[in-house]
Amino acid sequence: xxxxxxxxxxxxxxxxxxxxxxxxxxxxxxxxxxxxxxxxxxxxxxxxxxxxxxxxxxxxxxxxxxxxxxxxxxxxxxxxxxxxxxxxxxxxxxxxxxxxxxxxxxxxxxxxxxxxxxxxxxxxxxxxxxxx
Amino acid sequence: xxxxxxxxxxxxxxxxxxxxxxxxxxxxxxxxxxxxxxxxxxxxxxxxxxxxxxxxxxxxxxxxxxxxxxxxxxxxxxxxxxxxxxxxxxxxxxxxxxxxxxxxxxxxxxxxxxxxxxxxxxxxxxxxxxxxxxxxxxxxxxxxxxxxxxxxxxxxxxxxxxxxxxxxxxxxxxxxxxxxxxxx
Numbered sequence: 001x002x003x004x005x006x007x008x009x010x011x012x013x014x015x016x017x018x019x020x021x022x023x024x025x026x027x028x029x030x031x032x033x034x035x036x037x038x039x040x041x042x043x044x045x046x047x048x049x050x051x052x053x054x055x056x057x058x059x060x061x062x063x064x065x066x067x068x069x070x071x072x073x074x075x076x077x078x079x080x081x082x083x084x085x086x087x088x089x090x091x092x093x094x095x096x097x098x099x100x101x102x103x104x105x106x107x108x109x110x111x112x113x114x115x116x117x118x119x120x121x122x123x124x125x126x127x128x129x130x131x132x
Numbered sequence: 133x134x135x136x137x138x139x140x141x142x143x144x145x146x147x148x149x150x151x152x153x154x155x156x157x158x159x160x161x162x163x164x165x166x167x168x169x170x171x172x173x174x175x176x177x178x179x180x181x182x183x184x185x186x187x188x189x190x191x192x193x194x195x196x197x198x199x200x201x202x203x204x205x206x207x208x209x210x211x212x213x214x215x216x217x218x219x220x221x222x223x224x225x226x227x228x229x230x231x232x233x234x235x236x237x238x239x240x241x242x243x244x245x246x247x248x249x250x251x252x253x254x255x256x257x258x259x260x261x262x263x264x265x266x267x268x269x270x271x272x273x274x275x276x277x278x279x280x281x282x283x284x285x286x287x288x289x290x291x292x293x294x295x296x297x298x299x300x301x302x303x304x305x306x307x308x309x310x311x312x313x314x315x316x
Contacts, residue, residue, distance in 0.1 A: 072164045072304065079168025087176035095183040 007123055015116040021109030025102040033098055034106035040085035041114040045121065047077035085110050163303020167296045171218075174292035178211055181285035201269065201279050207286055210261035214293040217254030221297050224248055226304060255297060259290040 025034045051074025086107060093103035185203040228244035266283030 072160075075161060075164045076168040076171070076300075079165040080172040083169045083172035084176065087172065087180075091176060091180040091183060094180055095187045097183075097187070 004123075011116050011120050011123075014112055018109045018112030018116060021105050021112065025098075025105035025109065029099045029102045031098050031102065033092055034089055034102055037085055037089055037106045037110040038113060040081060040088065041110045041117070044078055044081040044085060044114060045117050047074040047081070050074060082114065085114070160303050163299050167300035167303065170292050170296035170299065174289045174296065175211075177285045177292065178207075178289040181207075181282045185282060200275055201273075201282070203282050206269065207265055207282065210258040210265060210286060211289055211293075212258075213254050213261060214258030214290045217251045217258060218293055218297055220247060220251035220254060222300065224251070255290075255294050259287075259294060262286040262290040 019038060022034060022038045026032045051070045054068060054070035054074075089098065089103040089106045089110075092098045093100050098106075182203045188199045188202070190198055224244055224247050228240055229248055262283075266280075266287055270280045270283035
């Protein structure tokens with residue numbers, strides 16, 4: 001149990017550092033457009049979470065490879081949103097709307113935020129599946 | 133002197149066999165994620181060209197040298213064709229196209245194949261159109277490299293959309309691989 005508490009604290013710290021990077025990239029250059037990156041990465045796991053229960057009825061529930069159309073759609077949209085999160089600051093920096101350093105900082109921050117979400121779901125979905 | 137006997141596959145065509153990449157049961161998932169990434173990448177490439185074009189201004193102090201070219205609606209048309217083709221191809225029922233299941237009549241198979249042809253024709257038309265726009269609008273007037281980028285981005289968008297559709301199709305078709313082994 002102590003390990004899981006340590007994991008939670010560590011992930012929360014990483015999340016805070018990620019948001020710090022994104023907000024710094026906005027504040028330092030007085031341009032609040034990189035904040036969209038945070039919104040994008042927070043929204044990214046949402047389609048997967050929404051569609052993940054569509055394919056699993058009682059017949060195909062345990063078999064992992066049996067995925068249906070809605071599950072595929074959720075994964076497709078998730079991949080699209082994650083790519084958008086990385087592409088948005090690059091496009092903005094290319095058009096010289098935001099500073100290059102702000103672009104790099106917001107990408108690193110967004111990667112940390114999304115990595116936190118991924119690690120959190122990977123660490124705690126296994127524990128749930130042990131109990132059922 | 134003899135080479136060690138390679139594992140012989142009677143269906144092999146090339147001397148050096150292709151590397152046998154086996155992603156296992158996650159093949160479908162990886163394919164769908166890759167397709168999504170390619171799809172977003174394609175659209176962001178083109179949007180990047182549009183945004184750069186919209187931010188292109190005359191150099192300060194030289195009002196008599198205007199920006200020679202902008203991204204207009206002509207540049208959007210190939211991408212729109214490719215997107216239409218993308219949706220047409222993905223809305224087709226894959227079992228109908230294979231057409232060996234026995235259920236359903238032959239006309240449905242025929243119609244499914246017609247729709248598949250239409251979709252791929254739209255995508256190929258988009259790709260050809262983007263090359264046309266690149267050549268006619270950007271290469272022949274011999275613009276600066278900064279403006280040719282709009283045309284390159286357009287071609288790259290359509291290539292990436294086509295790759296996305298191919299990856300998605302293959303990923304969704306390989307899901308039932310034990311059925312495949314029965315039919316091979």
